[in-house]
Amino acid sequence: QEKFTLRLAETWGPNFPIFGDTTKNFAKLVEEMSDGRLRIRIDSSNKHKAPFGVFDMVKAGQYDMGHSASYYWKGKVPETLFFTSMPFGMTAIEQYAWFYYGDGMELMQEVYAPQNMLSFPGGNTGIQMGGWFRKEIKSLDDLQGLKMRIPGFAGEVFAEVGVSPTNIPPGELYTALERNTIDAVEWVGPALDLRLGFQQIADYYYTGWHEPATELQYLVNKKTWEKLPSDLQTILKTAMRVSAYDMLVLSQHENAKAWANIKKEYPDVQIKNFPEDVFQAMYDANKKLLKEAAGKNDLAKRIVESQEEYLEKTRAYTDISERAYLNTMAEVE
């Protein structure tokens, strides 16, 4: 039987926790399930040197696969934005339901097909934290002119409510926040934020709203996909799905561990929610921007509508299940 080796480029560095564990887990699953007929060779960003070139490299066939995040390609193909996580959008389990049992997966393939690629869910970070702030945000006024590192669509929402999104290279983020060159930083969640040391210099850690369920992606070059026999395609799909789910679980585990660590070693760090007027303003801004995005073309419109409809239905159930349970727990504790 023919043997295949697929080269996978990931956006992350080698040994990047959680994200890197996901691709390693994936490669191991593929190799074992296929009894060595299919192997994955992972190249991290230190090797290909193009963390944000993954899209183009997989498209051109320089790599067979990629591991990245769909919203990074918003500048190239605007509709890719919707397949990572949207502000005030679905939680991880709701979004997986949309992908696998709603229209999510189909719409995603429709976006990626013209790019000669297939895209699959690639693992979830869980809800991302709202960011590290050096001053408490008490009202909408406190956000006016606030300099914050917050990229992408969430940055646009923040800009709508008066924040000045600022670009700072990752290597200078710590120094910039420490010395008040910027006032706030959005990164990921406890496990990854801890590594950059923001807890040492900012006391206010805000809860998330802008990326409730950040889903990474596996990209597969279409030609590569087509040349694989169908049993190996199934193995690949299964390994992607299992490793993606495993990442969500691992994120929960690592974040809980890191948060316990922050609480113990940095007792000054306070968890905050944005005040209600801030949330309301951001919610309205998000609605407005989504409407604009949906107005661009038919595909964008169908994606936004599909997500809105699905969210409404699935949230109604979440409300009487998970939410009801957590509320009950909060009362009895």
Added chain:
Amino acid sequence: MIGIIMFGVALVMLMLGFPVAFTFGGVALFFGIYAEGMELFAFMPFRIMSVMQNTVLMAVPLFIFMGVVLQRTKLAEQLLTSMGRLFGGLPGGLAISTILVGALLAASTGVVGASVVAMGLISLPVMLAHKYDKRLSTGTICASGTLGQIVPPSIILIILGDVLGLPVGDLFKAAVWPGVVLIGLYIIYILVLTRLKPETAPAMPVDPGRSRKQEVISALIAIIPPLALIVVVLGSIFSGIATPTESSALGGVGAVVLAIIYRQFSFRMIWDAAQDTVKVTAMVFAILIGATAFSMVFSYTGGDYLLEDWLHMLPGEQWGFIILAMAVILILGFFIDFVEISFIIVPILAPVAEAMGINMLWFAILIAMNLQTSFLTPPFGFALFYLKGVAPPEVKTVDIYKGIIPFIAIQILVLALIVIFPEWFGMSATY
């Protein structure tokens, strides 16, 4: 194995004297096409794009521009000779001044290309004009220009923080004492050397018509404006007005303002300065692009896997592990770029070190010290190439190679001190 042969060939080719950047690129081309085919070079635009979007490297042209303007307006000379005068009849004053200025620049950038070239522009002509030994001059400049790697903010420490999962702030704090000791030892070395061989670094001529007090006062007055510029650059970082990269633009604009104040300004001067800046910047980045082609071929032909295999053979006992790991990094530093080392080697060594109960903060500082040395070690020490690129023709590559040796010895000494007496530097070897 191709990677290893490629190093040998590159070394021989470099000796022929063709520009370094294109020798790296050209040798990579031959081996790359031979082993992987032309298609491999489809990765080059991506790699170049990564350099373009690495805005931290913007500090290179900006610092060079500041250095060129300071040099063209003679303000650099004024700063260094006045500082040198403060040492009175003591030889080596200019070299010590160079180290101190280098330390100040180090605190404002972590990009070696920026600080070495700026220091080369500012202080090499002055030292040579005052009959300093070529080797001592170039060694001092390379060593003090490379201080930026260990003195925070530092790129190595940020990368290591990322790779090892350590808070950057802790690393920055831990690096302060090693940096200070290094600077101190450089100065002590100059003092000792000039006592033994005063002719290598003649004292500044003393004006017999003036008292020592007058000398000191006039020197202090002359130092103030250029020093103020450096204080502005540093101050803008510490006060949060600018990021370290942006501060280098403040330095360039500040140098132009000084030129205006000193009536040295003309549009011609700015245009000439821009031309010099472009040439030197291009020299530095051509090397980066050539080197990225080289490391691309090295890793895509399996060089990184080969290194991993070797590293897995390191001994499992703490002291043996530390000493051999340091030796391996030092030797690889002769050939490979520090970023490659941090990303290929550190992830392999880290879990082993952690399992031995080694304090990772201490381990990270050891690696950072060691990687700083890699910029200085012949034949592929980038700091040496950069300085050669701005040095007058009478300074030969060999002068720079020989001049750096004592400073490498000092770095190894400090490294050994941190290994043996971590408590002197406020650290511990284990948890």
Added chain:
Amino acid sequence: MRWIIKLDEGLARLSTFCGWIACIAMILMTANVFYDVVARYAFNSVSIGMQEMEWHLYSVVFLLGIPYALRNDAHVRVDVFYTNWSNTTKAWVNLIGAIIFVIPFAYLIANYGYSFAVDSYNMGEGSGDPGGLPNRWIIKAVIPFAAFFIATAGLNMVTFALRVISGEKSYEVEHSGGDLA
């Protein structure tokens, strides 16, 4: 020989033209970064577009600076043997080096860089950040553009070497760094 001199001088003008653009970009970049710092600190106004313009200009500086530096012999060499060689030997090193190293290397970058930029153009790629710059293809096109001029500068090394071999020119006057330090 006459046409070689003509060609040599014509190619040199191309590299000088690149250098001229790079110098303007250099001055603009310094002003751009300075403006961004002042605007942010004094007026609390941040423009991601202006921040992106910084690296656009910086890329132009070093990419178009490379052919310019080639013509001015500003690229650093290891001179262990090189300085002691005669002009003819130096000319042969430069001639062969340009033909086997510079030109093929630049050709490959130009070739792949061209598809890189065209792909970006076809997708209508722009910045993904709020207020970022559109038309990413323009800055990507600087890669093949610069590579093309690196190739012509390589050819220029050949023509200059031929002039040196013929005895009409020499390398003495222009050496690494020139009058820089």
